[in-house]
Amino acid sequence: MTLAYLSEETVKAVMRLGADECDVIVAQTNSISVEIERGSVKQASSSIDPGVGIRAISGGSSGFAFCTDHEPASIKKTAELAVSLAKSGTADTDFRGLPHPSKPKTISGLFDPKVADMTPDAGVEMISRVADVTGDDKRITSVMAGLGMSVCRVSLANSHGLVAEQELSSFDVFAEAVAHSNSTMFSGFDGSSSRRLDLSQLDSAGLSAREHAINGLRQTKIETGDYAIVVDPLAAGMILADAIGGGTNAEAVQRKRSYLTGKMGQMIGSESITIVDDPLLQWAVGSTSFDGEGTAARPTTLVDSGRLSSYLYDSYTAGKDSVESTGNSSRGGAVWSYRHPPSISTSNLVVKNGSSSMDEMIKESDGGVYLRVTFDHPNLATGEFSGLMMESYVIEDGALGPSIRQSTVGIGLIELLSRIDMIGRESKDYFGVRTPAFRISNARVAGSA
Amino acid sequence: MEDLAQKTIEHATGLGAQFADLRIEDSQGTNIVVMDGKTKTVTARLSKGCGVRAFVGGAWGFSVTNDLSLKSLRLAAESAVRMAKVAESRAKIKFEIECGKAEHATEVYRCDERPGEISVEEKVGFVMDLDKSMKSINPKITSTNARYDDFEGIRIVANSFGTLLRTEDTWTLGACSAWAKDGEVIQRGHHSVGSVGGYELMRQEDSIAIGRTAAEQALRLLDSKPAPAGKFTCILDNVMTGLLAHEAFGHACEADAILQGASVLEGRIGEKVASDEISLIDDPRVEGSFGYFSYDWEGVPSSKHVLIENGILKGFLHNLETSSRMGIPPNGSARSENYGSPPIIRMSNTYIAGGDWDREELIRDTPDGLLIKGAQYGYVEPSKGQFMFKCDEAYEIVKGELGQRYRDASLSGVILEVLGHVSGLANDFKMTDPGYCGKHGQSARTTDGGPHMRIDEVVVGGLT
Structure with a gap:
């Protein structure tokens, strides 16, 4: 059968x-x-x-x-x-x-x-x-x-x-x-x-x-203050999966639970930022030919040159807003599960590459911080992110210096997206997000020095 | 099922497994989600299957089937043994599983009202009432989520020591989230109750009140400010003390992390790792808790574990493998999320014991700092020795008085330092909200607890 x-x-x-x-x-x-x-x-x-x-x-x-x-x-x-x-x-x-x-x-x-x-x-x-x-x-x-x-x-x-x-x-x-x-x-x-x-x-x-x-064996502490931060694709994927994937979820928006509620068409990031949900990428783990309700999969531009341009819809939320479903009803990621009812999710979130090399971003951020790993989730209601820099490095003399012991970073998500002033030209896939590294010009870091 | 279990274990050992065990489960459950006054989905789960594990030489094989016929279980046993032999062929570390005591028991967790005997309509009504209780408090509550979960399952654990256990496990959980909006500001509050036991838990006053508690928290946070960043003396409430016990120390005490060489606590038994007044305990035998179990998922009787006593590291949480390799008796800390996952070392009910300070006196004694309340989540990397956890709300302490309300502070620390900075434990110990702990892709129901606790020099992450 x-x-x-x-x-x-x-x-x-x-x-x-x-x-x-x-x-x-x-x-x-x-x-x-x-x-x-x-x-x-x-x-x-x-x-x-x-x-x-x-x-x-x-x-x-x-x-x-x-x-x-x-x-x-x-x-x-x-x-x-x-x-x-x-x-x-x-x-x-x-x-x-x-x-x-x-x-x-x-x-x-x-x-x-x-x-x-x-x-x-x-x-x-x-x-x-x-x-x-x-x-x-x-x-x-x-x-x-x-x-x-x-x-x-x-x-x-x-x-x-x-x-x-x-x-x-x-x-x-x-x-x-x-x-x-x-x-x-x-x-x-x-x-x-x-x-x-x-x-x-x-x-x-x-x-x-x-x-x-x-x-990471060579370690230092830093003082609390404002720092330029170069964000590795690993940390960027973790943050953006929630910030954009969760923030543009039409269910959260319709119920006024997302910081992106009411911001359609508005600038929510710097002009250099474009983010697309793309289920058609070859070999990417979120790729699919149809979504969890059978809607044909298609790319959706969520942030277009800094402007919020779409939410992520399934059939229910699309019906409520009288729009077409974007095909984002999910039954799981890499492999599909029969154990849960479908719910809205990204397929593959893709951040458009910029033109900066990693060297350029680091050289432009002397005295700043390189954030490689955080496992924190933003608060999607307030649109604020505050998290542990689990693996991070000081940037000194145009290169990565010692790893930073016990420090956290805090910034509003719209500020984070708006302060992106350099974007890398090479992407990596983490947490369902294909993103290059990028630089945030300024964020609040709590240090233990 | 018991007969199938024994035949499957015999088949595995007959094929060359030096040790074999299995978990057969047959369970059902309900999940009801109500959003903004309407049911979002009413879900029923019918799940059954078996996970067979075989040990050869220094490696494990694990095989899962959803088909509980003898033929399928024998195939799963064959696959597990084959997997173990394949893994063992490249295993560099060899060891044995010490023969343990055969356990025979039938355990029925206390349950006055079986969830399966309560109509879905009644459960939906309960969740609808929770949802209404949030909305009715204040028009500023703009969105609501109320949820109910129950689980009833039979679990057979058998192994080649001759252990054969039948556990009838029942638990229920209720949870509420409320979103409040004032102008452009949106805030979320949440609260939950849950325990091993039946539907009677949902009839208690605490359960009926979770919606109100969640909504009141969301409303309180409307006038909060983003938390400040920097180093602070912090007084943690019972919930956050429990989360700290779990994240900052509990995970690093799991003996699998020790054997992996991935815990900063390796080789430190008997050393001072905390202030003298700190005792940290993991106890699966706390009656009426969400983390309760009487036998672990390897068939070992559960017991209370004192991990730190008066500041001294006393022991770790063990499964059959770590106890065999480290030469100490197993202490019943192996758990599986379900039959589809192999048992791994997990916490249960983790807490820091109470002290002598009166809570108000502790606050008055703090010249400046933060009172940290309620937990969102936390995580740790024992190999980096760092942890973090995020609170619901915080209050400025100025000259011993509570002041400005803050939101979303994240607290970070270093495992080997944080409990050495404790400067006061209150006498208001309690176990707190139910939760789920994630590890290696598996979820386990847990409860944390403790008293109000003052810690100096905590790094607080904030936006200002």
């Missing part, structure tokens, strides 16, 4: 139970992962995860249920639950209907058969190589690394006759090195995610993790 047949038949069953509309996702994800701990292969894992997620609509109310197999008896019970849950919710006249069939673009770079053909043995060989590269320095005292490979087949059908299928693959690698020198300890990490088996990422993740662990 094909996944498409199963999804279509399940739609019919849900409608027979009295739903007004419904959509059904049938998915199966097969995964292999391998982990290194302290330089030694520690664990290899495999999983097979089939399941069905059913969303039933009744009077605009949405009920969702899932089961963890493709068995007819489970699907029947799940369908009954979804319909019954929909009927127990409140009527919602803002719901204008699920998408009608549209022709998804055929895009390349969603599925790499080499990922599907990977064996645990090959994974162990690859991750051992990553560990060897990462640990190749006497100051490195411990190496952690991991490799994950998944293949997901998915079929999505709805009660308007929409049936869409796709096969997705993902390949992730990360490396972390711990370095010691006398009583000082520091760690560096790097990694990458792609839909293809990209062997070049193995060495580069290991090299980068090793370099950053060692670079």
